Amino acid sequence: MAGFMPLCLSTTFSKFSFRLAYSFSYNLFQFCGHTWILANTVARFLMFGQDALADTFYSVGFVMSLCQLLSILELFHIADGIEKARLLPRFIQVMEKNLLLIMIIMLEELQSKPVVCVQLFFWNVLDLLRYPHELLCVMDTPSSTMLWTRYTLWIPLYILTVIVEAATIYQALPYAEQTASQSCPLNSTTAPNSHLPVVLALYLPVLTLGASLTVGQLLKERHHHLEKWNRKRK
Template identity: 80%
Template sequence: MRCLFYPDKRRVLRECKPSFRLAYIFLYNLFQFCGHTWVLANTIARFLTFGHDALADTFYSVGFVMSLCQLLSILELFHIADGIEKARLLPRFVQVMEKNIMLIMIIMLEEIQSKPVVCAQFFLWNIMDIIRYPHELLCVMDRPSITMLWIRYTLWIPLYILSVANEGVTIYQALPYVERRAPKSSPLNSTVSTHINLPFVLMVYLPFLTLGASVTVWLLLKERHHHLEKWKKKMKRI
């Protein structure tokens, strides 16, 4: 609040602006952490209460909050582009887009919403985000932790690989339902097709998903090496 004592208004704005940006990114990470914690806690509590039967209506119980958190994650691309968050844009772009594409497919296909693979997908997503956002909060508060740093850049990578593999299984299980919904071509429009062949699009998307995940893992490994080496140098100086 010391910026209120400066007489020059332009200087006041310059001094206060970083505080507003800091408060915004702190509240964003806190909201995401609370949202994903609620989804994970709700999912686990329902499974412990109802057993295997709880898997069928997991999406109906936590789908809205999960969708809201994933939709807001698009803001992270603007955070990185604007310099509020220091991270690589490409791997974050791949992660955000693949999650939102998968979520849109799940929302559109009610037949797969009750599949156990969807519950597994939500579980992996929330575990990953519960690992990531506390680390981001500590960085915002300028109180980094080597334990959270190691978990963020070590445990997170195999969880991401499992998540991508589960996404591939989800798409594979969704293909029969997509084929049923795809409009049938008639002799009148056999020359020029007026619809998009969604099953074919999903089949083509799978190699791109694998390629994008491979590049993301490679970049995450480089980022892990960079941050751990930076921490070691910092400890040596101390």
């Protein structure tokens, strides 16, 4: 019995250390990835002006896709208790980003449009406001400034991001219709791209509903975290 207790404590400590190291590594990777994307996008625009818009997605698309694909892990982080957050708003955010990214990849003509660069800019700004806060929380050194940025400034920026997402979908509709007409020249409805315009049109109200639910959940989360922080300071 005397030897069993140290063994249990050692196992628990090892598990805790692994979760801590994993959480820190994940958030650091996402922070570095989004920092590189944003720096690359801004630098290209400053150097080449509007000419950089044509191939910005080609330049940063792979890293962006990798970061967004890995963001699906955050749903498991919340479910497993690695991250303390509400599952529903994170699920909506992760899915809307990944679905829109898939749409942009499918519609190559859309990739050179300015709205895509604006979309990438807002996505990365949002993530760069979130991951530093997560890193500080993992290191148990939370900052009041980062807390306010994460749960207050983040919400209006998220609303702007959703507006840009809606604009991206709206601009994608003509290209989706063109792709659908080219993929089914014999008026076949079995082609994978034939229903893409309808799917995008239906996705707009779904995006609005999802964003409304997310904002409501984020406001509750903001109230909870700020109230918890104020109690700690007293």
